[in-house]
Amino acid sequence: xxxxxxxxxxxxxxxxxxxxxxxxxxxxxxxxxxxxxxxxxxxxxxxxxxxxxxxxxxxxxxxxxxxxxxxxxxxxxxxxxxxxxxxxxxxxxxxxxxxxxxxxxxxxxxxxxxxxxxxxxxxxxxxxxxxxxxxxxxxxxxxxxxxxxxxxxxxxxxxxxxxxxxxxxxxxxxxxxxxxxxxxxxxxxxxxxxxxxxxxxxxxxxxxxxxxxxxxxxxxxxxxxxxxxxxxxxxxxxxxxxxxxxxxxxxxxxxxxxxxxxxxxxxxxxxxxxxxxxxxxxxxxxxxxxxxxxxxxxxxxxxxxxxxxxxxxxxxxxxxxxxxxxxxxxxxxxxxxxxxxxxxxxxxxxxxxxxxxxxxxxxxxxxxxxxxxxxxxxxxxxxxxxxxxxxxxxxxxxxxxxxxxxxxxxxxxxxxxxxxxxxxxxxxxxxxxxxxxxxxxxxxxxxxxxxxxxxxxxxxxxxxxxxxxxxxxxxxxxxxxxxxxxxxxxxxx
Numbered sequence: 336x337x338x339x340x341x342x343x344x345x346x347x348x349x350x351x352x353x354x355x356x357x358x359x360x361x362x363x364x365x366x367x368x369x370x371x372x373x374x375x376x377x378x379x380x381x382x383x384x385x386x387x388x389x390x391x392x393x394x395x396x397x398x399x400x401x402x403x404x405x406x407x408x409x410x411x412x413x414x415x416x417x418x419x420x421x422x423x424x425x426x427x428x429x430x431x432x433x434x435x436x437x438x439x440x441x442x443x444x445x446x447x448x449x450x451x452x453x454x455x456x457x458x459x460x461x462x463x464x465x466x467x468x469x470x471x472x473x474x475x476x477x478x479x480x481x482x483x484x485x486x487x488x489x490x491x492x493x494x495x496x497x498x499x500x501x502x503x504x505x506x507x508x509x510x511x512x513x514x515x516x517x518x519x520x521x522x523x524x525x526x527x528x529x530x531x532x533x534x535x536x537x538x539x540x541x542x543x544x545x546x547x548x549x550x551x552x553x554x555x556x557x558x559x560x561x562x563x564x565x566x567x568x569x570x571x572x573x574x575x576x577x578x579x580x581x582x583x584x585x586x587x588x589x590x591x592x593x594x595x596x597x598x599x600x601x602x603x604x605x606x607x608x609x610x611x612x613x614x615x616x617x618x619x620x621x622x623x624x625x626x627x628x629x630x631x632x633x634x635x636x637x638x639x640x641x642x643x644x645x646x647x648x649x650x651x652x653x654x655x656x657x658x659x660x661x662x663x664x665x666x667x668x669x670x671x672x673x674x675x676x677x678x679x680x681x682x683x684x685x686x687x688x689x690x691x692x693x694x695x696x697x698x699x700x701x702x703x704x705x706x707x708x709x710x711x712x713x714x715x716x717x718x719x720x721x722x723x724x725x726x727x728x729x730x731x732x733x734x735x736x737x738x739x740x741x742x743x744x745x746x747x748x749x750x751x752x753x754x755x756x757x758x759x760x761x762x763x764x765x766x767x768x769x770x771x772x773x774x775x776x777x778x779x780x781x782x783x784x785x786x787x788x789x790x791x792x793x794x795x796x797x798x799x800x801x802x803x804x805x806x807x808x809x810x811x812x813x814x815x816x817x818x819x820x821x822x823x824x825x826x827x828x
Contacts, residue, residue: 339636342398346391354387356686357780360679361659364666368675373662382655389647392640400637411624418479422472424619429471429526429553431611433464435645438516438778441652442805445782446509449797453569454509462564463517464611466556471526474549478533481540484548485754485762491555492747498562499740505799506565507739511806514558515770516778526553551766554809605646613638660783668791673734676788680730683781684808685723694718694771717819718768718812725811726781729804733788736795739803746810753817761820769813778805 365373373379415421433439443456443463477487499507526549534540620628628634667676688694698711732742754762786801795801 339395339399339633342395343391343640346394347387349394350387350391353390353687354383356689357683358383360682360686361663364663364675364679368670369666371666373659375658379655379659382651382653382658384651385647386651386655389644389649389651391644393644393648396637396639396641396644398637400634400641411626418476420619420623421479422475424615425475425529426468426472427615427619428468428529430464430468431609431615432526433467433517433553434460434611435609435641436516439463439513440649441778442509442512442516442782445657445786446798446802449786449801458564459513459561462560463513463557466560467517467553470552470556471529471549474526474530474552475533477548478530478540484551484766485759488548488551488555488762488766489751489754491552491559492751495555495558495562496744496747498559498566499744501566502562503565503569504738504740505796506562506569507743508799508801508803508806510558510561510565511739511743511809512782512802512804513561514554514556515805515809517553517557517770526550547767548763549767550770551763554770601650602642602646605649606642609638609641609645656780657783660780661787664784664787665791668788676730676734677727680784680804681723681727683784684726685719688719688722689715694768698768714768714816714819717815721812721815722808724815725807725809726804728811729785729807730788732803732807733785733795733800734792736800739799739806743803743806743810746807746814750810750813750817753814753821757817757820758824761817765813765816765820768816769809769811781805781808 365371439460440456443459446454446459447456476482477484499510502510530547530549617628620626663679667679694715698714728742731737732739757765781804782802785804786797789795789797789801792800
């Protein structure tokens with residue numbers, strides 16, 4: 336019990352550290368630029384506190400209940416040398432982790448509210464989770480057979496861009512954002528562990544070249560599936576902007592909206608969200624491997640923490656992150672100062688990325704197992720600059736009403752071009768960095784900022800212009816890291 340309490344305390348400290356840059360940026364703008372306190376200040380502050388606690392419980396729950404079991408199952412399947420079972424496990428773990436992903440839930444909820452139900456949140460989550468599951472299964476096969484990561488990813492990006500040309504403009508930003516949020520706090524550690532574990536165990540494999548790439552795969556497939564969903568299921572009819580906006584404003588939550596019974600109902604609903612993870616683990620553990628769960632008590636405590644943390648996170652973003660995103664966007668538009676709009680966009684991207692724990696963990700893993708010596712601090716700065724510039728460009732697009740298809744196509748085309756000149760060892764690593772830069776705290780805030788910025792600028796479509804910031808934040812780190820690897824290679828020679 337003492338160890339669990341210590342883990343929770345460390346997770347709380349980490350959560351505070353992660354959210355501190357956001358709080359400093361928001362407080363600086365509110366006090367120095369706007370010189371005002373937002374409406375419902377106490378509800379927003381309480382929401383931020385719940386987010387901190389919720390993320391801490393969620394991370395400890397993953398450490399106690401999910402990660403050990405995921406690693407154990409991966410090792411068991413490698414020992415059994417059963418390609419079919421390992422592939423099925425890859426699909427199941429990718430699907431179950433994504434369906435419970437907090438950032439995916441946040442974006443899906445926003446899309447449903449904005450379109451007045453035309454886009455169903457559960458449908459969106461199922462599409463993303465199925466895509467991640469399918470590509471994780473494919474990634475297992477790729478690692479076993481040693482197929483080229485860069486060729487597959489380049490082919491995937493070319494396919495994404497080709498489909499984008501046929502996609503309704505309103506759905507493009509949401510589709511690319513879905514690729515960015517599909518790789519986050521619940522999914523990244525699991526699939527990175529699978530990739531590194533397989534590359535370490537299989538002879539003739541390079542961890543940097545072959546162990547990474549799972550995150551990039553998981554980011555591409557949701558872009559494809561959501562765009563196909565837009566083409567064949569939604570069409571071009573999204574004429575509900577004003578009605579959706581009114582519904583969204585009415586749904587802004589305060590502390591008074593939550594009663595004891597509503598909290599219990601919410602916890603139960605949250606439990607149903609992680610049922611797929613439980614089913615996956617128990618089915619493979621008891622029915623396939625036919626072994627008892629190790630440390631069953633810790634696993635149960637872990638999943639209890641997981642439910643509490645996930646529910647706390649959802650409540651926190653409704654009380655804190657969404658309202659403050661709306662408030663800041665509205666104030667910036669009222670000031671009619673593009674400089675402060677762009678400054679906030681860059682700072683929120685750069686500041687939060689520098690404190691992103693998943694980014695640091697992935698870079699350290701790459702440096703530990705790589706035959707190359709990686710400058711961890713420099714790569715973190717390059718990635719943070721990429722995210723800051725990405726959100727800045729996305730904000731510029733919203734302000735000036737630029738075509739997202741032209742911008743996003745140009746950027747991914749540049750990524751494809753850079754792969755031909757950069758070292759092959761860096762391809763999978765650089766692609767993965769694009770998927771780990773948007774945290775469970777950053778995504779709701781940036782999404783709310785983009786949506787309400789589009790809402791408050793005349794002539795903007797909420798769905799078409801409001802989404803897309805996460806997409807730009809994901810593609811720019813690939814550009815900065817690949818460019819750095821090209822320059823470093825030339826200097827090394």
